[in-house]
Amino acid sequence: xxxxxxxxxxxxxxxxxxxxxxxxxxxxxxxxxxxxxxxxxxxxxxxxxxxxxxxxxxxxxxxxxxxxxxxxxxxxxxxxxxxxxxxxxxxxxxxxxxxxxxxxxxxxxxxxxxxx
Numbered sequence: 001x002x003x004x005x006x007x008x009x010x011x012x013x014x015x016x017x018x019x020x021x022x023x024x025x026x027x028x029x030x031x032x033x034x035x036x037x038x039x040x041x042x043x044x045x046x047x048x049x050x051x052x053x054x055x056x057x058x059x060x061x062x063x064x065x066x067x068x069x070x071x072x073x074x075x076x077x078x079x080x081x082x083x084x085x086x087x088x089x090x091x092x093x094x095x096x097x098x099x100x101x102x103x104x105x106x107x108x109x110x111x112x113x114x115x116x
Contacts, residue, residue: 001026003081013037013078017062020080028079031066037068038078047074 004019004027014037017112018026033040045068055070069075078086 003028004051008032008076011035011078013064013066015064016064016078017040020063023072025080026080026082028081029077031076031078033076039075042066043068044077045074049074 001020001024004025006022006027008030009091011027011031012035013031016027017031019027031038033043035064037059042057043055043066045053045072049070051072054067056068057066059066063080065079065081067077067079069077
């Protein structure tokens with residue numbers, strides 16, 4: 001399998017399933033909440049959540065991971081990359097940030113203000 005990382009302009013869960021099943025390409029991307037396939041009833045982490053809070057959701061039928069993680073802003077992503085496990089890891093940029101380990105593999109995503 002090859003890996004493809006993109007921003008939310010091109011991401012859609014249905015596209016990721018097609019890339020994986022028909023073309024053997026695993027994909028990971030930030031995503032907007034209004035995209036088809038994003039379930040706001042399940043993925044409902046509030047913007048006022050504490051920093052470092054997260055909410056993952058794995059769809060076992062399509063083998064796709066949806067995730068929310070709160071840093072200075074709410075970070076939303078979708079991925080068909082394999083899961084790496086559970087637990088937490090600490091990153092340090094300007095300040096120490098504790099993030100869930102299952103988001104570690106997806107850290108290649110470039111997050112900018114347009115993705116939020």
